[in-house]
Amino acid sequence: MKFLRTRWLEVTALLVVGAAVVRGVTVAADVTQGDVQRIMYVHVPAAWLAFLAFGVTVVGSVAWLRSGKPHWDRLAASSAEIGVVFTGLAIVAGMIWARPVWGQFWTWEPRLVTTALLFFIYLGYLALRRAVIDPVERARRSAIMGIVAFIQIPIVYQSVNWWRSLHQTSSRNSIDAPLRVTLWLAVLAFTFAYAVMLRRRLELSLLEAALELRQLEGSQAVAGAAVVAPSLEKAGHHG
Amino acid sequence: MVDLVAAQVENAWWYVTAAYVIILGGMAVFVTALGIRIRRARRALDQLP
Amino acid sequence: MSFWRQAFEIARKDLLVESRTAEVALMTVPFAAVGLILIPLAIGTDAPLLTDLGPGLFWVVVLLFGVLVILRKSAVDGGPQRDLVRLLGIDPAARFAGATLATSLLVLLFEVLLGPVVIALYNPALDGWGWLFIILPLVATGMGLLGSLTGGVTTSLGTRTSLTPLLIAPLALPLLLGATQALESLERGRSILPWLALLAAVDLALAVTGVLAARPLEEAII
Numbered sequence: 001m002k003f004l005r006t007r008w009l010e011v012t013a014l015l016v017v018g019a020a021v022v023r024g025v026t027v028a029a030d031v032t033q034g035d036v037q038r039i040m041y042v043h044v045p046a047a048w049l050a051f052l053a054f055g056v057t058v059v060g061s062v063a064w065l066r067s068g069k070p071h072w073d074r075l076a077a078s079s080a081e082i083g084v085v086f087t088g089l090a091i092v093a094g095m096i097w098a099r100p101v102w103g104q105f106w107t108w109e110p111r112l113v114t115t116a117l118l119f120f121i122y123l124g125y126l127a128l129r130r131a132v133i134d135p136v137e138r139a140r141r142s143a144i145m146g147i148v149a150f151i152q153i154p155i156v157y158q159s160v161n162w163w164r165s166l167h168q169t170s171s172r173n174s175i176d177a178p179l180r181v182t183l184w185l186a187v188l189a190f191t192f193a194y195a196v197m198l199r200r201r202l203e204l205s206l207l208e209a210a211l212e213l214r215q216l217e218g219s220q221a222v223a224g225a226a227v228v229a230p231s232l233e234k235a236g237h238h239g
Numbered sequence: 240m241v242d243l244v245a246a247q248v249e250n251a252w253w254y255v256t257a258a259y260v261i262i263l264g265g266m267a268v269f270v271t272a273l274g275i276r277i278r279r280a281r282r283a284l285d286q287l288p
Numbered sequence: 289m290s291f292w293r294q295a296f297e298i299a300r301k302d303l304l305v306e307s308r309t310a311e312v313a314l315m316t317v318p319f320a321a322v323g324l325i326l327i328p329l330a331i332g333t334d335a336p337l338l339t340d341l342g343p344g345l346f347w348v349v350v351l352l353f354g355v356l357v358i359l360r361k362s363a364v365d366g367g368p369q370r371d372l373v374r375l376l377g378i379d380p381a382a383r384f385a386g387a388t389l390a391t392s393l394l395v396l397l398f399e400v401l402l403g404p405v406v407i408a409l410y411n412p413a414l415d416g417w418g419w420l421f422i423i424l425p426l427v428a429t430g431m432g433l434l435g436s437l438t439g440g441v442t443t444s445l446g447t448r449t450s451l452t453p454l455l456i457a458p459l460a461l462p463l464l465l466g467a468t469q470a471l472e473s474l475e476r477g478r479s480i481l482p483w484l485a486l487l488a489a490v491d492l493a494l495a496v497t498g499v500l501a502a503r504p505l506e507e508a509i510i
Contacts, residue, residue: 021259035251039258046262065504082269089265093258100254117458124454131445140508141441144501145455148437151497152459152490159462159486163469193266200273207280214287 009199013192020045020182020189027182039097041182045190046090047115052194053083054122054150061146064139070209073139076146077129078201080122082194087119110160117156121149135212291382298378298386303393306362312394316360317401320353324405335411342410347467350399350427351460355453357394358435363387364443380506381499384436388498391439392425392432399424416474423467426487430463431456433494440505462490 004011020041030037060076063069094112095105106112125145132138289297306312327345328338365373373383403420406412438455442448470483498505 017263021263025255025259036254038255042259042262085265085269089262092265093262096254096258096261100249100251117461120454120458124451124458127447127451127454128441131442131447131451137508140504144437144504144508145441147501148494148497149459151493152462155462155486155490155493156459159465162482162486163465197266197270197273200270200277204273204277204280207277207284211280211284211287214284218287 009192010196013189013196016185016189016192020186023182023185027178030179033101036097036100037179039093041186043090043093043097044183045186046086046093048187049190049194050083050086050090050115050118052191053079053086054118054153056198057083057122057125057146058150061143061150064143065147070135070139073135073143074202074205074209075198076143077126078198078205080125080129080146081201082197084119084122084126087115087122091115091119108164110157110164113160114153114157118153121153125149135209291379291385294378294382295385295389298373298383299389299393302362302387302390306360306390306394309361311360311362312357312398313401316353316356317398319356320349320398320402321405323349323353324402324409328409338410339412342406342412343471344468345410346402346406346412347427347464350395350402350467351431351464352453352457354395354398354431355435355456357398358391358431358439358456359449359452360394363391363435363439380502383506384440384498384502387439388429388432388436388495390432391435392428395431395435396425396428399428413475416471416480419470419474419480422484423470423487426484426491427463427467429491430487430494431460433491433498434459434463437494437498437501437505440501441508443508462486466490 024038024041027038029035056079057076060072060074060079064072064076091112094115098107099105125142128145129138129142132141324345331337331341407414434456438452438459442452442455445451466483466487470480470487473480473483
């Protein structure tokens with residue numbers, strides 16, 4: 001019982017993901033595409049999760065700039081990492097689907113191009129985080145980058161969309177009701193999975209922050225507080 | 240270029256299996272990796288004076 | 289001093305520092321020109337092919353090699369310069385605007401110097417070349433803004449020269465599409481306005497972000 005109390009989120013996520021997978025492989029096949037369409041039940045939720053994750057990152061970024069509370073920065077960082085993983089997985093699953101259906105792994109479809117760029121944009125964001133050592137500096141710089149990236153995403157998408165529409169119109173086909181239920185179940189399942197991952201990643205961030213602080217204290221004790229330059233940060237010279 | 244090539248794809252289940260294994264496996268690997276990183280961070284924190 | 293006066297003074301200072309080394313004109317432009325010579329050697333020197341590829345390659349080179357303009361030495365203030373700018377009470381947004389103005393002008397110079405190289409080597413179709421007077425500055429401004437933002441967050445990092453290009457390149461895609469498709473639309477007799485609007489929208493969105501982020505950016509640079 002204690003296990004259930006502490007791990008209820010994990011257990012629920014596992015159950016819902018399991019149900020979604022079972023439903024995904026057993027539901028009647030799509031009329032036009034056949035069984036390959038089942039890939040959509042993991043591909044679409046993975047892509048959705050990536051967008052959700054990057055949305056949470058920008059919320060964390062803005063909140064950090066407003067409040068300066070470290071947990072907002074940890075939220076932004078954790079969510080971005082999950083988002084990058086899922087963008088990568090969504091791209092791979094999409095390519096596996098495209099191979100039999102479109103006859104090739106890659107096409108210059110707007111959503112595909114945008115998703116690939118998203119992957120690299122947030123890879124850059126994570127690289128920036130790794131590059132800055134000071135925790136406050138890291139939070140500030142990555143918050144700015146998180147916001148810049150997020151504002152640019154709709155423009156990137158729109159530009160690719162326009163560029164594509166010049167050459168050909170993208171074909172959209174609607175899906176049947178039972179299939180839509182399956183898709184929504186899968187989206188719900190992946191959102192639970194996101195919650196589990198985010199909680200774990202936040203736990204890790206907290207530990208890493210504590211570790212950083214301890215190491216910083218250790219290094220300062222050797223040098224002595226007297227050699228640390230006075231902080232001009234909030235002095236308001238530039239008001 | 241982006242037309243549907245075939246209504247009935249041969250070896251469809253092969254592709255479906257590959258996609259499911261990669262996505263679900265990827266999630267599992269990520270969660271496991273997080274667990275390992277958490278444990279490692281805890282150990283490092285304990286070892287510090 | 290008014291906001292714009294401050295911005296102009298910052299830009300003037302940046303350009304003055306740049307003129308001492310002439311890094312963009314004497315190093316980045318020749319490097320990009322070599323790039324434009326190398327590409328046909330790799331993909332084929334067939335004249336009609338090069339005429340087709342010319343404009344696209346020009347923009348790719350401008351966006352990729354243009355990152356070197358953003359990374360130039362004179363874009364980075366030393367500690368004493370930064371302290372002085374702070375003590376003078378320069379508005380962070382004005383500083384951002386000034387730095388952006390200087391970088392944009394240098395990217396524009398880069399484009400203008402590279403243009404003849406492309407024309408000479410690739411013999412591209414030059415229908416509606418008058419539009420370049422609008423397209424070139426719009427792209428240069430976008431690059432300048434992206435440069436100030438990403439250059440700001442990577443200031444003084446050891447991996448700055450690798451990290452900045454990674455941050456800029458994917459975000460520069462709308463600039464690339466806006467520029468290339470505007471020219472293609474001209475060639476096909478379609479309306480060029482959506483693409484100009486796209487370029488302007490990118491510049492506007494980045495400018496607003498830059499002004500809003502100017503203060504935290506300033507704090508990050510110190």
